[in-house]
Amino acid sequence: MTVRAEPFVVNLGPQHPSTHGVFRLRLTLDGERIIDADMVMGYLHRSMEKLAEERTYTQNIPFTDRTDYLAAMTGNLAYVIAVEQLCGIEPPERAQWLRTIMCELQRIASHCMAVGIFANDCGAWQTPVMHMLRDREKVLDLFEMACGARLTLNYMRIGGVSRDVPPEFMPAARKLIKELPKKLNEYEDLLLENEIIVERSRGIGVLTPEQAMANSVSGPMLRASGVAWDIRKADPYAAYDKVDFDIAVGVHGDVYDRFVVRLAEMRQSVKILEQTLDLIPDGPVHAQLPTATVQPIDQPVAPLAIRPPVGEAYGRIESPRGELGFYLVSDGSPAPFRFHIRSPSYINLTPLKLMSVGGTVADAIVILGSVDIIVGEVDR
Amino acid sequence: MDDTGTVVAFYMLSALTIVSALGVVVVRNLIHAVVFLILSFVGVAGLYITLSADFVAVTQVLIYAGAVSVLILFAIVLTPTGDRGNQETFLRLPALLLALLVAFTLGYVAIDTDWAISDREGFQQTASTIGEALLDKYVLPFEIASVLLLVAMMGAIVLVRPDSAMEGE
């Protein structure tokens, strides 16, 4: 009979400085080792999917930036692509390019947050985060120039983009793209070879490709486990098939690789932005909505609401956290019959217990940081 | 030993030591008992200073108040909470009588015999003399003490290691 320290349950969250929002992780500890970890979610559940069924398709667009509030652009785009598939609308050329630019800018901003918060979870006392937020501010200024908002953008429309970018957007974007590689080199010098970060993240929370695929993980987590799967290449949308870029892939599947993959992805986004800013054509930014779907005047519901034909559609894109998809079922009325969000953060959390059992409390925090969840998207 | 400062210090420190020693006996919670024990250790260290034995006083604080007390605290934390009430065993009275008997005999012997008091003043500094004595006159006990410490350390670790084979029935 050994000294059995009876298991010791510790609650991380919901009110905890490093669980990225109201998310609770109940850890059962034997001394310092974690025996069991189960997640308690739903603190931020706003029942978006039910609310969306009472609103018309156009009124649902603002919902999509509130799910993943750190990557609102990608939220809008995924929903809008789904509706366009439903109605068979083809947005004009310039709108496609504008969507690509906006999504890549959003990826840079979101990855800045993710890498900064990860270094903060390792204990780096907010210094890396503050530097990365400075760069994120520049991206948010560009968004403010384009659509007036910084976080909940509501920029995309069904059939194109809400408005064309002002003339000073392009030079500002070019200036940002010139500065970013220098900043990224600085972060890589500071963080990549930092002894303590390497010590805290190498070999921790390892996810083999088979486990990743079995848990349907997507995004940087999947690529860190060595699987080169990127929806921008696999099922290109907007103007991604006309741009040349690489997929960043890790080789060990541990926390360090996720951090390294995110840094490499930011470089790829800069590479894409350089090409898009040169190749973007002129022209209209919003398609002409086909009249057939417009409802005659005498109907009490908003006259111009789009009424897609009966059927279903699934639009998916590569958001900074993984495969973000919208599944819409239309019954011919102006409001969707079923509005479901495939949120990558929620699904990326499934292997959390698999990864953190056996580690210590400090590892659990670092692993949770590397999954990079957004509780708004997890709880919808 | 007659300047007023040392005399006042002696009475205060010995009062502190004896009261906290009695506190260890009286108090009902074992953790409080350890705190009183640490207080008595520090009191004894103060008494050493009045005897101008500075090296021994600091070693006492370092070893007893710093290390041994933490050992005792950890032992209490690792053992069951049931026996933390500092209760007495059934042979309380005989123990009390024996303790008083010992106290009186020692006290009587202390007062009765006339010790060969020397008229020496306090030591100026003791550390270097102790060091030299340890290394030339008492070098053998010094080596044996180090071996003893090594054995005690290894013994303690082997005893407490969870997967050690020494299980009970």
Added chain:
Amino acid sequence: MIRLAEWYDFRDLGNTVGSLLDQIRDWGAPDWVPYVVSGLIGVVAILLWTVLSVLAFIWIERRVVGLMQNRIGPNRVGPNGLLQPVADALKLLFKEPITTREADRILFWLAPIVVFVPTIVVFAVIPFGERMVLADLNVGVLFLIAVGSLNTIAIFMAGWSSNNKYALIGAMRTIAMLISYELIQVLVLLAAVLFVGSMRLGDIVAWQAGYGVWLLFLQPLGLLGYIVSGAVEMNRSPTDIAEAESEIVAGYHTEYGGIKFGFFYQAEYLAGFAIAAVIVTLYMGGWTLWGVEDWVPGWLIFLAKLYGVFFIYIWSRGTLPRLRIDQLMAFAWKFLLPLSLVNVIIIGGEKLLWQEAELSSGEALPLFAVVNWAVAVVLIVGWAWVLGHQRPERVAHRAVLTQEVGAIHFGEPAPTV
């Protein structure tokens, strides 16, 4: 340099106080009065200095770390934030120091005091200036370690009595850390005392001034060991395990509110000053600066060096991430302990060589300095390599870039940085 008249020559406050004491003796006070008065002046001076510099440094630290993170730092309260520490102190004063219902009342109340006292007592032994030391013990260095080991109990009391899971984990972690790094401190200070030959801090400063060399140049391994264990003792920079915000919320002082938490916060800063003071006295020549102390007041040089060393800790707090508790323990037992043992052996050998071979200090010391620095570099790099610092899975690398979708690259060699 003309010596100004005794009493208003502020170069060293020592003789100012001395002349004051002679004044008292002339008034025919009994012999113990000047002794008590000088003690009183010393205590009041130290307390005043520590409180003021803690307040000053709360402000300096928040501004400096703010600048490191390209933000401004406190500038609302008072002229660009100068009254911020005072506001914090007042806030702490007015907050209700609640005691949790199940807490062990006496220990809960006693813990902040027992944390605070040893940290202040360390300053009694530190020589601030020429004759400015409160208690000139000739076991000074041992006194530093003994008092340093006392706050282990205080942290246990705080963690145990607040009856809170987080506090208990924090207390256990801190105690394990403190004990293992205390061992390193003892070995490192042993080497320093061995070389100088006396434990009295005054003698150590005089020795360094006499030979015009700082122990910093002679014992790099010792300094490395002491800086790291100093960072551990004051729970700061890469080792703030106790109140690792991202992990267990606030460590052993989770349950403390109001001025009780103020004591812990103040004790942490004081520990920082104490460690910096010991580093300056032992390794950086205390209040002497190669002769500069003849015309610049000694205590001014000492304070300048002390704040410089403390700035290094602020700097490392602003940049370095935190080590896990088991990595920190492994670092102590597997890396620092062997190194400090080797350091003691080398220094002992050099001391013997210096005395037996009757080398003059002119040739011996530079030779020893070069040898020690070379040995330090070789040992650190070699021992880190032996411990597997550069083993394959610890080498930093970048992501693999590929074009074809769906390929599995798990386990392939990655481009190193």
Added chain:
Amino acid sequence: MSVNLEHYLIVGAVLFSVGLYLALAKRNFVAVLMGIELMFNAVNLTFVAFSRFVRSPNPLDGHVFVVFVITVAAAEAATALALAVLLYRVRDTINVDRIDLLKW
């Protein structure tokens, strides 16, 4: 009025008897150990007192003895507390009364 050897010996005697009572009367094994530590302290005190007051060729031998006593006491405390933990692990109690079986 001055303090001399007898005062210290009396304080030592009192401390020793309190330690003895603790060692004999307490039920918890760790409390018994605390009693033993107190007795060690009492003995140390008398050593230092003798080395301060009594005439002897080299007076500081008392201090050397105290240093040896302290090391032995520390080693003994470590082993005894390891035994306490082991006792708890095997017998599930460290109540001195219940451990009366000479073999186990």
